[in-house]
Amino acid sequence: MAGFLGIGLGLFVYIALLCSLDSFGVPFTSPLANTSKGNGYLLPPIWKRENRASYMTTKREKDQEKISMKWKYHDKKR
Amino acid sequence: MSKTKLGTAEAIMIILTVIVARSILSLPTDLLNAFKSSTILNLIYVSIIAILIVLLICKLFKKFPGLDIIDICEITGGKVFKNIIGSVFIIYFLVSAGLMTRNFCESIKILYYPMTNVFFIIALFIIAMCIVNRLNFSATAKTTLIIIPIALISILFLFFTNINKFVPERIFPILGNGFFNTFILGTTNIASFGGIAYLYFLPPMLKEPKNFKKIAIISITLTAIFLIFTVAILLFIFTFFTHVDEISPLYTAARYIEFGNFFQRLESLFLLIWILIFACYISIACRFSMNIFQKLTNIETTTPLANIFGLLVLGIALLPENLAIVQDFGAKIYPYLMISLVLISSIAILIFANIIKRKKENYLRKET
Numbered sequence: 001m002a003g004f005l006g007i008g009l010g011l012f013v014y015i016a017l018l019c020s021l022d023s024f025g026v027p028f029t030s031p032l033a034n035t036s037k038g039n040g041y042l043l044p045p046i047w048k049r050e051n052r053a054s055y056m057t058t059k060r061e062k063d064q065e066k067i068s069m070k071w072k073y074h075d076k077k078r
Numbered sequence: 079m080s081k082t083k084l085g086t087a088e089a090i091m092i093i094l095t096v097i098v099a100r101s102i103l104s105l106p107t108d109l110l111n112a113f114k115s116s117t118i119l120n121l122i123y124v125s126i127i128a129i130l131i132v133l134l135i136c137k138l139f140k141k142f143p144g145l146d147i148i149d150i151c152e153i154t155g156g157k158v159f160k161n162i163i164g165s166v167f168i169i170y171f172l173v174s175a176g177l178m179t180r181n182f183c184e185s186i187k188i189l190y191y192p193m194t195n196v197f198f199i200i201a202l203f204i205i206a207m208c209i210v211n212r213l214n215f216s217a218t219a220k221t222t223l224i225i226i227p228i229a230l231i232s233i234l235f236l237f238f239t240n241i242n243k244f245v246p247e248r249i250f251p252i253l254g255n256g257f258f259n260t261f262i263l264g265t266t267n268i269a270s271f272g273g274i275a276y277l278y279f280l281p282p283m284l285k286e287p288k289n290f291k292k293i294a295i296i297s298i299t300l301t302a303i304f305l306i307f308t309v310a311i312l313l314f315i316f317t318f319f320t321h322v323d324e325i326s327p328l329y330t331a332a333r334y335i336e337f338g339n340f341f342q343r344l345e346s347l348f349l350l351i352w353i354l355i356f357a358c359y360i361s362i363a364c365r366f367s368m369n370i371f372q373k374l375t376n377i378e379t380t381t382p383l384a385n386i387f388g389l390l391v392l393g394i395a396l397l398p399e400n401l402a403i404v405q406d407f408g409a410k411i412y413p414y415l416m417i418s419l420v421l422i423s424s425i426a427i428l429i430f431a432n433i434i435k436r437k438k439e440n441y442l443r444k445e446t
Contacts, residue, residue, distance in 0.1 A: 002202055004190060004346070008353030009206040015224055015354075016210040016361075020217035033220035 030055045083285040086293055088219040091226040092280075092362055093273035093297035094304070098229050099359035100272060101308045102352045103181050107327045108409045109309055113264060116254025117309050120264040125302035128271045131421065132298050135277060136291040138428035141435055144287050147278040147424055148373050154431045163427065164374045168367045170275065170419055172387070174412065175363035176394025177404050179203055182356050184401040185326050189349070197396065203357060204392045210361045211368065211384035215283075218361050225354045230304065232351050236328065237307050239335045244314035268421065269413030271301055275420040279366055326352070364391060 002009070021028045030053070043049070052063045067073060084092070113120045142150055147167075152160040183199040191199060210218055253260055277294055281287050311331050332345035364387045368380040377383075398404045 004350070005186060005199065005202055005353060008350050009202055009357055011350075012221070012225075012354050012357040013206050013209050016213060016217050016221045019220035019224070020213040027220070029220055029224070033223045 025057055026055055082215050082283065084216075084219050084280070084283045085285055086289050088223050089280055089284060089289075089293045090297045090300065091222045092219060093276050093293075094226050094230075094300055095222055095355065095359050095362055096273040096276065097271065097301045097304060098226060098355050099178060099182075100270070101305060102326055102328060102355065103178060103185070104327070104405055104408055105270060106305075106308050106312050109267065109270070110312055113260060113267075114254040115249055115251055115313070116260040116264075117313060118249065118306060119252060119254075120260050120267055121270075121302065121306050121309060123261060124264065124267045124270070125298070125305075127265065128268055128274070128298050128302065129295065131268070131425075132274065132277070132294045133291075134425065135274070135428065136294055138425070138432055139281060139290065141432055142281075144282055146280070146282050146373075147427065148370060149282070150431045151427060154427060154434060161374055163423075164370050166419060167275070167278075168370050170415065171363045171367045171370075172390055173394055174272070175360045176391045177398070177407055177412075179356070179360055179391060180395040180398060181401065181404045181408065182326075182352075183395070184404070185329070186349075186353075189329070200392060200395045203360060204388045206357050207361045207364055207391070208384050208388040210357075211364055211388070212381055215365060215369075218358075218365055222358050222362065225351075225358050229351055229355050230300075232348060233304060233307050233311075233328075236332060236335070236348070237311050239337060240311060240315055240331060243334055246314060248314055248317070266413055266417065269416040270305060271298060272416055272420075273297060273301055275416070276362075276366060278420075278424055279369065283369075328352075360391060364388065 019027070019029050019033055027033070047064075047068050050064055050066055050068075051061055052058045054061075109117050109121070139145075142153075145153075148160055148164050151163045179200055180196070183196050183203065186199055187194060187196050210221070277297075280293065281290055284290060284293070308328065312327055315331055315334060329345055329349065332348045335344045337344055364384070365380075368383045368387055371377075371383060371387075372380050398407070
């Protein structure tokens with residue numbers, strides 16, 4: 001009925017409805033529309049991913065220590 | 079997880095929505111008509127001023143962590159002052175959203191629905207907005223976070239696909255209509271940064287209020303880059319721009335794209351993205367108005383307000399008799415309204431609130 005405009009606005013409402021849903025507290029559109037420390041469109045290298053994804057609302061926020069590759073720094077000291 | 083608090087990226091995208099929506103309409107044409115070949119230079123100059131203003135706003139907000147301008151008004155001038163400023167901001171958001179909706183819908187009418195009454199086109203936007211505003215604020219913010227990056231990429235795409243039609247010499251004479259016009263009269267061009275108005279209401283909505291300064295600076299810088307790209311596309315492609323201002327100027331630029339034989343009429347894709355952006359913009363403008371109204375009246379939830387505010391936007395959008403009046407408002411009244419309310423009055427309130435707070439602190443220190 002509304003043609004091209006209807007498709008556009010329907011898509012908008014559909015995206016918004018998807019964004020409002022969540023499953024067990026985790027939003028449906030999580031990695032896409034819930035960017036937080038290192039969990040957005042771009043991911044840092046594994047050794048730099050210190051925090052767990054914030055949308056998971058985990059009890060422990062940290063995934064690994066700040067300096068995970070300790071040997072790298074130990075080697076430098078020697 | 080909180081359903082009302084915003085992340086850093088969401089907040090940045092909300093501020094960007096305003097400028098993206100305005101740049102689809104007649105803003106780039108208005109700028110080009112006023113400053114001719116010096117538009118880019120003027121935008122760089124105005125962007126620096128805007129960043130300085132935003133830094134000042136951040137500094138003024140530093141003493142009031144987690145408070146927005148409505149709370150600060152209550153501290154400064156009591157409940158009456160809070161109600162006045164809150165109402166003025168509600169009117170500002172609704173009027174700008176309503177008139178921009180009318181402008182955009184008239185453009186869509188010219189392009190796709192020449193026989194349809196503009197009321198039905200506006201009504202479709204309002205229905206979509208009402209449905210979305212009945213959901214939580216987080217849903218609107220996340221929708222913006224999905225749609226706005228697409229819009230930014232689409233502008234870059236428009237820039238690079240048209241690059242073979244660019245005539246870089248059109249930037250000369252570099253000072254356009256002269257030094258006075260570019261740097262003195264051109265200061266009013268700061269009204270292009272309409273997103274600053276939304277900055278005043280962000281602090282209580284943020285998950286991490288300490289990121290406010292970062293959000294403000296990144297969003298204004300991205301706004302400036304976006305505006306420069308938009309204006310550059312039009313300046314480098316077209317020679318004399320006043321004839322194409324009846325419809326969206328970027329749409330005219332999108333029609334110039336030649337991308338092989340497979341992709342014909344690529345401008346329709348752009349229009350689809352712009353419809354999404356525009357729906358996002360009016361939802362956000364309405365949502366902020368609803369939040370201010372909630373603060374003024376202490377109501378429990380904003381959900382029932384969605385339809386009422388939607389109808390208000392519809393009413394305002396139908397007020398002007400024709401497109402010329404709307405465009406006149408955008409070019410002549412809106413900039414001064416924005417400068418007087420968002421820049422002068424609000425910063426004056428913040429400065430006044432800071433002075434009062436400092437006096438109170440000094441008084442308490444003396445007593446102890």
